[in-house]
Each structure stands twice: as structure tokens, then as C-alpha cells.
Amino acid sequence: MAAELLVTKQRFETPELRTIGGATIRNVAVGYETYGELNAARDNAILVAHYFSGTSHAAGRYRPEDPLPGYWDAIIGPGKAVDTDKYFVISSDTLVNFNANDPDVVTTGPASPDPATGKPYGLSFPAVAIADFVRVQRALVDSLGVRKLRAVMGPSMGGLQTFEWAASYPDLVERTIPVIAAPNFNGWLTAWLSMWVQPIRLDPDWRGGAYAADAPPSAGLEAAMRAMTLHALHSAWTEGAGGRAVAEGADPADIASTPFAIEKALEQAARLRAPFADANHMLYLARANQTYIPGAGAGATSVAEGLARIKAPTLLIYAPDDLVFLPEWVEAAADILRGHGVPVETATLSGPYGHYNGIMRIAEAAERIAHFLARPI
Amino acid sequence: MAAELLVTKQRFETPELRTIGGATIRNVAVGYETYGELNAARDNAILVAHYFSGTSHAAGRYRPEDPLPGYWDAIIGPGKAVDTDKYFVISSDTLVNFNANDPDVVTTGPASPDPATGKPYGLSFPAVAIADFVRVQRALVDSLGVRKLRAVMGPSMGGLQTFEWAASYPDLVERTIPVIAAPNFNGWLTAWLSMWVQPIRLDPDWRGGAYAADAPPSAGLEAAMRAMTLHALHSAWTEGAGGRAVAEGADPADIASTPFAIEKALEQAARLRAPFADANHMLYLARANQTYIPGAGAGATSVAEGLARIKAPTLLIYAPDDLVFLPEWVEAAADILRGHGVPVETATLSGPYGHYNGIMRIAEAAERIAHFLARPI
Numbered sequence: 235m236a237a238e239l240l241v242t243k244q245r246f247e248t249p250e251l252r253t254i255g256g257a258t259i260r261n262v263a264v265g266y267e268t269y270g271e272l273n274a275a276r277d278n279a280i281l282v283a284h285y286f287s288g289t290s291h292a293a294g295r296y297r298p299e300d301p302l303p304g305y306w307d308a309i310i311g312p313g314k315a316v317d318t319d320k321y322f323v324i325s326s327d328t329l330v331n332f333n334a335n336d337p338d339v340v341t342t343g344p345a346s347p348d349p350a351t352g353k354p355y356g357l358s359f360p361a362v363a364i365a366d367f368v369r370v371q372r373a374l375v376d377s378l379g380v381r382k383l384r385a386v387m388g389p390s391m392g393g394l395q396t397f398e399w400a401a402s403y404p405d406l407v408e409r410t411i412p413v414i415a416a417p418n419f420n421g422w423l424t425a426w427l428s429m430w431v432q433p434i435r436l437d438p439d440w441r442g443g444a445y446a447a448d449a450p451p452s453a454g455l456e457a458a459m460r461a462m463t464l465h466a467l468h469s470a471w472t473e474g475a476g477g478r479a480v481a482e483g484a485d486p487a488d489i490a491s492t493p494f495a496i497e498k499a500l501e502q503a504a505r506l507r508a509p510f511a512d513a514n515h516m517l518y519l520a521r522a523n524q525t526y527i528p529g530a531g532a533g534a535t536s537v538a539e540g541l542a543r544i545k546a547p548t549l550l551i552y553a554p555d556d557l558v559f560l561p562e563w564v565e566a567a568a569d570i571l572r573g574h575g576v577p578v579e580t581a582t583l584s585g586p587y588g589h590y591n592g593i594m595r596i597a598e599a600a601e602r603i604a605h606f607l608a609r610p611i
Numbered sequence: 612m613a614a615e616l617l618v619t620k621q622r623f624e625t626p627e628l629r630t631i632g633g634a635t636i637r638n639v640a641v642g643y644e645t646y647g648e649l650n651a652a653r654d655n656a657i658l659v660a661h662y663f664s665g666t667s668h669a670a671g672r673y674r675p676e677d678p679l680p681g682y683w684d685a686i687i688g689p690g691k692a693v694d695t696d697k698y699f700v701i702s703s704d705t706l707v708n709f710n711a712n713d714p715d716v717v718t719t720g721p722a723s724p725d726p727a728t729g730k731p732y733g734l735s736f737p738a739v740a741i742a743d744f745v746r747v748q749r750a751l752v753d754s755l756g757v758r759k760l761r762a763v764m765g766p767s768m769g770g771l772q773t774f775e776w777a778a779s780y781p782d783l784v785e786r787t788i789p790v791i792a793a794p795n796f797n798g799w800l801t802a803w804l805s806m807w808v809q810p811i812r813l814d815p816d817w818r819g820g821a822y823a824a825d826a827p828p829s830a831g832l833e834a835a836m837r838a839m840t841l842h843a844l845h846s847a848w849t850e851g852a853g854g855r856a857v858a859e860g861a862d863p864a865d866i867a868s869t870p871f872a873i874e875k876a877l878e879q880a881a882r883l884r885a886p887f888a889d890a891n892h893m894l895y896l897a898r899a900n901q902t903y904i905p906g907a908g909a910g911a912t913s914v915a916e917g918l919a920r921i922k923a924p925t926l927l928i929y930a931p932d933d934l935v936f937l938p939e940w941v942e943a944a945a946d947i948l949r950g951h952g953v954p955v956e957t958a959t960l961s962g963p964y965g966h967y968n969g970i971m972r973i974a975e976a977a978e979r980i981a982h983f984l985a986r987p988i
Contacts, residue, residue: 255864344866361864421849421856421873425841428874432834435867436813442867457809461838464802469937472798478901479798486902487632487738489721489894490812490819494901496798497805517866524855524871525863557934560846 239294257360265340270318283388401529414592416563468588616671634737642717647695660765778906791969793940845965
């Protein structure tokens with residue numbers, strides 16, 4: 235039996251980040267976790283980037299009694315597809331991390347104190363790009379003595395970071411595994427990201443982003459989380475979550491209420507997570523995704539230009555009923571990369587969770603991932 | 612050249628409606644339009660039921676200078692698929708109609724004056740069902756001297772009304788054409804309908820439904836309309852609506868703003884329509900759809916029970932990339948009806964508009980509709 239992976243959150247600090255938008259952020263800190271050991275040749279490191287509402291907790295448990303392990307624990311650990319007996323895995327929190335109030339998360343964003351005032355930045359925090367998340371990761375990776383990454387991988391927004399790594403640092407990345415992500419998404423995702431977050435700005439407690447830490451726009455944030463979660467699922471999921479049933483004791487004739495079991499399921503999930511999340515961080519994250527261009531960190535100004543910079547062999551993993559990153563975009567990205575001579579293979583994930591199959595059902599692709607990581611380039 | 616169809620909104624009143632929920636609503640009025648003439652045998656009437664945010668304006672123009680005709684004008688009119696030289700078409704506004712403030716709409720709902728107080732009902736208006744919409748239509752049809760309907764047809768929520776007619780009044784309906792609708796939807800649609808309307812309840816101007824007519828929750832209503840519209844479209848639509856572009860003069864670094872062209876397109880559409888719509892009506896409509904059971908007007912308590920009551924030959928028309936009523940539900944409904952011995956045929960609609968292809972691209976099915984209506988039963 236494989237040993238239980240116990241992990242410790244660590245903190246990476248850099249005194250100053252120059253963003254691709256030209257802003258300077260002082261005292262940048264992000265959390266990170268590592269699994270396994272860097273070998274003497276320093277050639278066994280794999281970087282894992284997290285999804286929109288995720289954290290660096292990709293595998294293992296902080297404490298033996300934690301109810302759940304990290305989100306990709308099914309494929310990361312001793313003897314698993316991303317075998318921590320062989321590889322040194324680095325997983326870091328992004329800037330403007332969704333879960334800014336989670337004690338196990340370290341991030342820098344609008345909820346952080348502005349060194350100039352000692353008060354939270356709020357909307358005076360500069361807009362940041364996915365490429366800025368990757369710049370911080372690059373500094374982290376450097377600080378750990380890693381000079382080349384055997385692979386970069388991640389689901390959803392983690393997949394966008396993966397493409398950014400491959401496009402901006404083509405000589406540092408040996409291979410990539412973007413999961414449930416497409417760098418060439420169209421305005422459909424732009425519009426959906428706006429739809430997710432629109433309840434935040436409607437909540438009077440948002441106060442133009444200048445809410446106090448003890449009076450956050452919780453109703454708007456929870457509504458935004460419900461929209462995000464529903465969009466990231468698919469219809470089969472609802473069968474196991476109440477279907478069309480009215481919740482016990484609820485009355486569908488009461489128009490002011492939310493009587494359906496499926497509503498309660500979404501409400502409860504959002505209510506449990508909202509205290510750890512921050513509304514402004516969600517707005518910044520949405521914008522970072524909307525403005526995404528792979529290779530922006532190296533100056534690319536269009537998706538086509540960014541994709542043309544990619545050299546690393548790529549394993550694209552996607553869910554055919556994904557409503558967030560549409561399969562047609564992933565397939566088009568595969569064709570574009572192949573057109574540039576990049577070796578690309580694809581794998582699909584099944585299951586009732588739509589986009590979230592990239593997290594919930596990643597084990598289906600375990601063997602493909604293990605082979606792709608082990609194969610010589 | 613076919614003559615231009617000029618139509619007049621008419622008003623149907625009934626002193627009292629007993630809802631399937633057991634409430635009594637006094638002074639019920641709905642608007643309706645007719646196209647063509649009832650023949651001497653009274654056997655050429657076709658009822659058209661409208662979609663969630665639609666009205667009875669299915670064809671023609673009220674005034675020659677109207678910029679747009681009714682929503683299904685491509686198939687209803689002289690010499691068209693639903694040929695008003697042959698058929699007498701009746702199209703009625705529903706109860707709790709979305710566009711309660713449109714001067715061309717007559718409806719009864721929470722925005723109507725309660726005869727007991729003279730003030731708007733607000734949330735004291737009883738919850739109503741799709742079956743109640745159909746009860747009013749039944750009374751209207753009776754009042755026009757029609758004893759049998761050659762067909763009932765309608766898109767989306769109009770399709771749900773069509774199934775209700777077929778299940779509750781199997782002896783009155785000769786054939787049906789439900790378009791982009793499935794009576795057997797699962798909790799996925801239940802949850803999405805909640806997602807559409809959640810911004811309304813978040814808007815402080817909603818005031819628990821007791822807003823004044825001159826101080827409506829416009830921000831919440833517009834946000835709800837944007838969510839509804841986006842969900843009813845699909846990704847191909849965004850290519851012609853700004854794609855990922857930033858609108859002229861907008862700044863994506865301004866986190867409080869909505870800088871993308873696609874956002875502006877959705878915002879403008881909602882802003883233009885919102886003054887005609889009513890927020891409480893939208894809440895009632897969402898609930899009427901969520902609680903839908905075909906045949907509820909005749910006492911059916913489950914979808915299976917309602918579908919088993921249907922006898923009328925059915926032409927199901929749907930859009931393969933519909934995200935509101937999923938194609939898999941439509942196909943399952945076809946199988947269930949066939950299992951009960953109902954003759955069922957299907958047709959599909961293409962186009963970039965997702966669910967809205969059932970309105971925007973209905974002309975693709977014109978020939979199928981014409982043949983289906985003309986064929987002897």
C-alpha cells in the first residue's frame with residue numbers, strides 16, 4: 235500500500251512583480267506545495283497549475299484527518315500516474331487566488347494589504363493576467379533550483395497557464411498536459427465569465443469593491459459561485475443531486491423561495507465555500523481569463539502568435555460534454571499545434587460532471603499521463 | 612407577392628380562473644391575435660403558443676412601418692407553411708407574460724391590479740402553472756367557436772404548452788408541433804431557470820416583490836435577461852457579436868467595468884427590452900416552467916403519466932446544439948411517445964443561435980411543417 239502523502243503549505247515571496255500590463259506589485263507572496271524530491275540532475279520537476287476556484291492543494295493531505303485530499307490526488311502521489319517516487323511536483327497558488335480567505339492559501343490580490351496604505355487594495359490592485367501568474371511561478375521554480383520542467387500540467391485555468399508556460403518559455407518546458415482547457419476560446423467564454431460574476435456587482439455590499447473584510451458581498455459572491463458551478467457541470471449530474479424534486483418542507487407555490495432540491499444543493503455548496511473566497515478576487519480572476527493570450531508573457535498579442543511559439547509535445551485531455559471550454563476549441567487547438575509541427579495527442583474523460591470531469595474523473599487518463607511523462611522526448 | 616399581414620391585438624376576458632393549484636383569479640384578461648379566417652366547418656384552426664420571453668405577436672405587423680414582424684413570421688402568413696389562406700391561426704399571450712409593460716401585450720399576473728385592493732398583486736398573486744396558461748387558451752378557443760384544433764404548435768415554453776394541450780385535451784388536438792421543447796427535461800433546466808432569475812432577488816429594488824411600478828428592480832431584471840439570452844444562444848453566435856474584442860474606448864484593466872464587445876451586445880439587448888418586462892412576472896414564469904408536468908390540467912402528477920395521455924401525431928422540431936432543452940431529452944420524448952403508439956416525426960434546425968434557432972431559423976422546417984399540417988390524420 236502506498237504511503238499517505240502528507241504535505242505542507244509553503245510560502246514563496248518576491249519583493250516586486252512587474253506585470254505584463256506594466257504595473258509593479260510589491261511584496262508578492264504565493265503559497266505552494268511540493269510532492270516528491272528534486273533529483274541530483276534537477277531534471278524531474280513537474281509544475282501543476284490550478285483551476286479558477288482551486289488552490290495549490292493538488293495532492294495529499296495537510297493532516298491525516300483531512301476529509302479530502304488535493305483535487306488531483308487520484309493521479310499525483312507515490313506510485314500514481316504523476317509518480318512522486320520519480321518526480322518532484324511543484325504546485326503553486328496563483329495571484330488573486332479565489333480562496334483568499336482560506337488559511338491554507340497564500341496569495342496576493344485586491345484583498346491583500348497595500349504596502350503603501352496598510353489597507354486592502356480593493357480595485358486599486360492592478361489588473362493581472364494569466365501570464366503574470368506564470369511569471370510568479372517562474373520565479374518560484376527558479377528559487378527551487380529547477381532549470382527545466384519535465385512537464386507543466388493543470389486543469390481549466392491551470393491548462394491556460396500550461397499553454398502560457400509552453401508559449402512564453404518554450405526552452406524550459408519539455409512537455410505539457412493541458413486538461414479541459416483551450417487557449418483559443420471565443421467570445422462565448424468571455425460572455426460566460428461575465429455572467430458568472432455579474433451578481434457580485436449587483437450586491438450593494440460590494441460597494442464598488444471597497445467592502446470591509448467583515449462585511450463582504452456574500453449574497454452576490456454565493457450567487458456567482460452557483461452560476462459558475464452549474465455552468466461547469468452538465469445535466470447528468472443533476473440526476474444524483476435531486477433532479478426536479480422539491481426539497482422536503484419546501485413550497486414551490488412560494489415564489490420568493492428556492493424550493494427545489496437542486497437549488498439547495500447548489501446553495502449549500504456555495505455557502506460552505508464562500509467564507510473562504512473573496513468577491514474582488516473572483517472579479518480579477520474572471521478578467522485574467524477573459525484577456526488571456528498564450529505567450530503574452532513573451533509579448534504575444536494574439537492567440538495565433540502565441541500558439542506558433544509552442545514547441546513542447548502536448549497531451550490534450552478534455553471532456554466531450556464540457557460547456558466551459560468547448561471540445562471543438564480543444565480539437566481546433568490540437569490541429570493548429572500539429573500544423574506547427576508540435577506532436578499532439580488527445581485523450582477524453584467521461585462522467586456526469588461536464589467540465590468538472592477534468593477534476594473528478596482525471597483517473598481515467600492516468601495511464602495516458604504516466605506514459606506521456608515517461609516517454610523520452 | 613403575398614400581401615403584408617396586418618394584425619390587431621385583441622383582448623380576451625374571463626371573469627374567473629380556477630388554477631390547477633386551487634386558487635381563484637378574478638378578472639383574467641389576455642391578449643391574442645388571429646391570422647386568416649375560421650372556415651364554415653370550423654376545422655381549420657391552429658393554436659400557436661409563445662416562448663418564455665415572447666408574446667402573442669407570432670406573425671405580421673401591427674403597423675406597416677413596424678421594423679420587425681412577429682417572431683414566426685417566416686412560417687405564418689399567406690402562402691407560407693402555416694398558410695393563413697387555409698388556416699385560422701390563434702396566438703395568445705400567456706398569464707404572467709414576460710412583457711407585462713408592452714402596450715401590445717395583455718396579461719394577468721403579479722403586476723396586475725388585485726381587484727380586492729386596486730394595487731398590484733405582487734407576490735400575493737398565486738403561483739400559476741403552464742397548465743393554467745392552457746386553461747385560459749382553452750376558454751379563448753371556445754369563445755371563438757372553435758371545437759377542434761387542427762394543430763397546436765409553439766417554440767420552447769410554447770412547446771411545453773403544446774404538450775399540455777395534447778395531454779390534457781387529447782380529443783381536441785389533431786396534431787402537435789412542439790419546437791425546441793422537451794416535456795421530460797431534468798433538474799438541469801430547473802437549476803438553470805433559477806440561475807437566470809437569481810439576480811432579481813439580489814437587487815435591493817426588488818423589495819420582496821413589492822416594488823412600485825416606477826421603481827422596478829431594473830438592474831436585477833437586466834442581469835437576469837442577459838443570463839437567459841446567453842444560455843439560449845451558443846458559441847457560434849458570439850463570432851458575429853464581437854467575439855473576444857474589447858469595445859471601442861473600453862479598458863479591460865478597469866475591473867469595475869464590462870469592457871468586452873460581447874458584454875455590450877448583451878447589455879444593450881437587455882436594456883432595450885427591460886422597460887417592457889416585469890421582474891415578478893419573470894419569477895412566476897420561471898416557476899411555471901420548473902413545476903411543469905404535461906397533462907397537469909387533467910390531473911397528471913408525473914411526466915410519464917402525462918405523456919401516456921397523448922394521442923396526437925407529433926412533429927418534434929429541435930436544434931442539436933440547444934443548451935436549454937437538450938436534444939437528448941427531445942429524442943427520449945420521441946421514443947416514449949412512439950412507445951405509446953403515437954406517430955412521431957422529428958426535424959432539426961441548424962444555425963448559430965443554439966436554442967434560439969427554434970425562432971431565428973424556423974424557416975428551415977417550413978416544408979416539413981406545411982406537409983405535416985396538410986396530411987390527413
